[in-house]
Amino acid sequence: MTASLKSHSHGQTMVLTISNPEHRNALGPDMYAAGVEALNVAESSPEVRSVVITGEGNHFCAGGNLQRLLSNRQQPPEVQAQSIEGLHNWIETIRAFPKPVVAAVEGSCAGAGFSLALACDMVVAAHSSVFVMAYSNVGLSPDGGATWSLMRALPRATALQLLMCGDRIGAERLQQLGVINTVSVTGEALVDALALCERLNARAPNALASIKELANDATTVLLHAQLGAERDHFVRNLHHANAGEGIDAFISKRPAHYR
Numbered sequence: 001m002t003a004s005l006k007s008h009s010h011g012q013t014m015v016l017t018i019s020n021p022e023h024r025n026a027l028g029p030d031m032y033a034a035g036v037e038a039l040n041v042a043e044s045s046p047e048v049r050s051v052v053i054t055g056e057g058n059h060f061c062a063g064g065n066l067q068r069l070l071s072n073r074q075q076p077p078e079v080q081a082q083s084i085e086g087l088h089n090w091i092e093t094i095r096a097f098p099k100p101v102v103a104a105v106e107g108s109c110a111g112a113g114f115s116l117a118l119a120c121d122m123v124v125a126a127h128s129s130v131f132v133m134a135y136s137n138v139g140l141s142p143d144g145g146a147t148w149s150l151m152r153a154l155p156r157a158t159a160l161q162l163l164m165c166g167d168r169i170g171a172e173r174l175q176q177l178g179v180i181n182t183v184s185v186t187g188e189a190l191v192d193a194l195a196l197c198e199r200l201n202a203r204a205p206n207a208l209a210s211i212k213e214l215a216n217d218a219t220t221v222l223l224h225a226q227l228g229a230e231r232d233h234f235v236r237n238l239h240h241a242n243a244g245e246g247i248d249a250f251i252s253k254r255p256a257h258y259r
């Protein structure tokens with residue numbers, strides 16, 4: 001069975017499904033390119049308000065394909081570097097994408113799969129799902145922004161334990177640590193992720209895009225710069241048609257209909 005990234009629509013949500021079930025949805029270069037292309041198309045489509053990334057079958061993603069990595073050891077280092085650049089391009093595209101991206105996790109979420117989930121804006125994970133930064137278990141160091149994400153999300157000691165020891169960690173513990181938003185009944189992560197996206201889809205897309213951009217920059221700029229950015233986004237959004245609709249709907253006690 002060929003590994004691929006499948007895409008379908010669920011209302012105003014684009015669902016991207018990692019499909020490589022024979023290898024627990026292990027990732028590969030073709031998926032990275034397909035992921036970037038899908039998000040580029042979704043960014044310009046008014047029909048898409050949000051994106052869910054999930055895995056086919058009982059697992060989210062087992063990370064990299066170890067057989068492919070073994071093969072790449074026989075190639076010049078540039079071959080693996082190019083592959084990682086493809087993954088990193090997808091990660092950066094997710095982070096910069098102006099619409100919400102939600103990971104729906106079942107089963108195994110390992111290595112680059114864990115990195116991919118961390119790159120999403122929110123994570124919905126099944127109660128029985130298991131997360132592991134598996135790199136050090138096979139003598140490797142992380143990719144996919146794992147160190148960047150975990151060192152910002154967790155206390156240093158906790159992040160380094162996950163990264164260095166390769167310990168497995170469950171969804172409930174990650175929720176307690178603030179990494180996961182929702183813990184779902186096993187088999188219901190996608191259902192709950194789509195429900196979350198329905199809530200997001202009902203909000204003003206321009207406001208959500210501003211929030212995501214501001215949040216992305218918040219940890220890297222000084223307060224004065226962030227205050228200036230918040231001012232500029234607020235003024236721009238106030239003069240957008242959606243603010244008029246939202247304020248009128250609130251005053252009139254009716255649902256708002258954003259465009």
